[in-house]
Amino acid sequence: MKKLFAISTAIAIALSVGVTAFADSGGEILGVSDNQSINVIAKCSKYIVENQIVYSVDMKWDDMTFTWCEKSSRVWNPEKHTYSGKVTGSWDKNTANIQVTNHSNAGVRVDFVYKPVGSTNLSGTLSVTEDTLTAGVENDYEHADKVTSRLTISGKPNQTVSETGTRIGTITITVSPETSN
Amino acid sequence: MNKDKKSKTKILILLLILVTVVSIVITVWAVFFRNTSPILAPDHAPQTTEENAEKMKDDGTEKMEAEEGGGAVSITYANEVTIDLKGKKAILLFANPQKSIQNMVVQLVIDNTVIVQSDILEPGNQVRELDLPDNAEKQLVKGGYDGKFVVSFYDPDSGEKASVNTEIPVSVTVS
Numbered sequence: 001m002k003k004l005f006a007i008s009t010a011i012a013i014a015l016s017v018g019v020t021a022f023a024d025s026g027g028e029i030l031g032v033s034d035n036q037s038i039n040v041i042a043k044c045s046k047y048i049v050e051n052q053i054v055y056s057v058d059m060k061w062d063d064m065t066f067t068w069c070e071k072s073s074r075v076w077n078p079e080k081h082t083y084s085g086k087v088t089g090s091w092d093k094n095t096a097n098i099q100v101t102n103h104s105n106a107g108v109r110v111d112f113v114y115k116p117v118g119s120t121n122l123s124g125t126l127s128v129t130e131d132t133l134t135a136g137v138e139n140d141y142e143h144a145d146k147v148t149s150r151l152t153i154s155g156k157p158n159q160t161v162s163e164t165g166t167r168i169g170t171i172t173i174t175v176s177p178e179t180s181n
Numbered sequence: 182m183n184k185d186k187k188s189k190t191k192i193l194i195l196l197l198i199l200v201t202v203v204s205i206v207i208t209v210w211a212v213f214f215r216n217t218s219p220i221l222a223p224d225h226a227p228q229t230t231e232e233n234a235e236k237m238k239d240d241g242t243e244k245m246e247a248e249e250g251g252g253a254v255s256i257t258y259a260n261e262v263t264i265d266l267k268g269k270k271a272i273l274l275f276a277n278p279q280k281s282i283q284n285m286v287v288q289l290v291i292d293n294t295v296i297v298q299s300d301i302l303e304p305g306n307q308v309r310e311l312d313l314p315d316n317a318e319k320q321l322v323k324g325g326y327d328g329k330f331v332v333s334f335y336d337p338d339s340g341e342k343a344s345v346n347t348e349i350p351v352s353v354t355v356s
Contacts (some may be wrong), residue, residue, distance in 0.1 A: 055349075056257040056278075061251025064344040095204075096251075131192060167344070174348045177260065 013128075013177075056103040058173055062096035065165065066153050095151045098126075098171060101146040102133035107178030112149045116169045122155040124169050132178055182279045187275050224342050225285055226335035231300040242280045252343050254281040254334055257307070262289060262322060262328065264296070264355045269313045273351075275330065276307030283334040283343060291328040291353060294320060303337070322325045328353040 030069055072082040100110045108131050114124040128149035136144050151171065160166060245253035259274040265314045277285045281304040286300045289311070329350050334343040 053260075054257065055260060056255065058245065058253070058255045059252050059345070059347065060245065062248050063344045067249055081241075090242070116241055145351040171345045172348055174346065174350070175256075176350045 008181060018178065053106045053177075054104060055106070055108070055175075055177075058101040059099070061098040061171075064096050064151075065173075066094060066096075067092045068157050068161070071166050075113075076084060092151065096151045097148050098149045098151065098173065099146055100133070100142050100173060100175070103136050103141070106135050107132060108148055109172040109176050109178050111176075113149060113172045113174070114169055115172065116159060117167050119158070120155075120161050120166065120168045121158040122153060122161070122168050124151055124153050126151055129146065226340040226342070227286060227300045229300045229305070231302050231308055231311075233299075233310055233312065234302055235309065236307040237276060237279065237305050237307050239279060239305065241299070242278070244282055245280050247282060250281065252283050252334055252336075252345065253287065253298050254283050255330065256281075256285075256347065256349075258330065258349060259309070260349065260351045261314055262351050262353045263352060264309065264313070264317075266313075266318045266355060269317065271311045272309065273312060274307070274309055275299075275302075277302045279305035284336070284337050286333045286335065288331040288333075289351070289353070290331050291321070291326050295331075296320065296328070296353075323355050326353040326355065 062073050068089055070087055070089040072085055072087040074085045076083055098112065102110075109130065111130045112126045112128060114121070114126050116124065126145060126149045131147040132143040133147060153168075157168075161168065190325045230236070245255065247253035255278045257274075257276040257278060261273075263272040264270075265272060271289055275287050275288070284304070285302045286299055287308070288303065296317060297313050299308060299311055302308065327350065329348050332347040334345060334347075335341065336343070
């Protein structure tokens with residue numbers, strides 16, 4: 001009796017369990033001999049790697065030789081049989097330009113410093129001591145940002161400056177990234 | 182006799198004290214007051230070209246123009262340098278492009294001390310590494326430093342140093 005009851009209960013439970021079936025709304029039920037296409041899809045994901053900074057600057061400078069020319073004139077005084085003299089001096093030129101052009105793909109700061117050498121009684125001043133040059137523009141090499149500083153020499157050289165030439169100073173150009181101070 | 186001996190001993194002690202005092206004075210001066218002047222870039226170009234120089238690809242760029250007696254250079258560089266103490270090399274990028282009309286010498290300077298200096302770098306050449314001198318490992322320890330390139334320019338014919346030079350701040354990593 002118990003066995004019969006158990007069997008009948010098992011059958012009843014089995015029959016009450018539903019089988020859930022999912023059906024594709026547009027799909028076909030394929031038989032063994034049918035073909036179905038499966039799409040193979042490729043994707044291209046683009047991302048930009050930040051360009052590495054390449055620093056490149058051009059520098060040009062004029063001839064840095066300055067010549068002091070002295071002219072002396074003497075006038076004869078017939079009444080005293082003496083010469084009266086006059087000495088005048090001047091520079092053949094007293095300026096020279098230095099130009100810096102930025103071809104980097106980043107901005108740069110340019111500093112110009114003139115350092116005198118020795119005791120020559122001469123001084124030098126620069127018209128521009130600092131500037132910031134913008135980065136080079138793609139496909140526009142000719143219009144790269146540039147700066148020109150003019151060195152002006154003044155004073156009368158003393159005896160330490162020789163006829164063959166004496167170094168009286170140096171110009172230092174410092175090029176640093178635009179963000180640095 | 183005893184007096185002589187005593188006086189000799191006194192003289193010896195005084196002499197030893199004097200030597201000790203002089204030694205201390207020299208040591209204190211050397212450690213705290215000695216002025217370590219930087220090695221100056223040569224006024225005339227070195228006689229040899231840099232052995233680590235690499236020929237750059239010739240892009241056909243024309244030479245820069247400058248007035249007679251003047252100069253024109255182009256510099257390409259990276260502002261980071263690595264110093265490999267074990268390998269005794271400075272890893273860098275410094276180029277003197279073909280369009281320059283001057284030779285160059287580049288120094289890596291930290292705290293007014295020249296760590297390494299190249300030989301002549303002619304136009305159209307670049308360096309990616311320089312050999313450190315023998316005592317370099319005594320000057321640096323591992324870590325980061327603020328340094329600079331000091332670049333001097335030389336007439337390729339006369340070897341005379343130009344009145345213009347360049348300084349470029351760089352970050353130096355010592356490993």
